[in-house]
Amino acid sequence: MKEESKKGxxxxxxxxxxxxxxxxxVxxxxxxxxIYPILSHNPNPFDVAAPKG
Known part of the structure; x- marks a missing residue:
């Protein structure tokens, strides 16, 4: 049997x-x-370069 001696x-x-x-x-x-970069209207939030081909 477990005793619940602590209150709370x-x-x-x-x-x-x-x-x-x-x-x-977390x-x-x-x-x-x-979401913050999207809501701040930053078109390139992670500085990812678009491939130029």
């Missing part, structure tokens, strides 16, 4: 919340890094 959230619940928070923050940062 269990270790598993707090760990899941921390992991989900980290994943959410996802927002990546999404912002991808």
């Amino acid at each position: 959230l269990s270790y598993e619940t707090s760990f899941i919340i921390k992991v989900l928070l980290i994943v959410f923050v 996802g927002v940062v990546v999404l912002f890094a991808v």
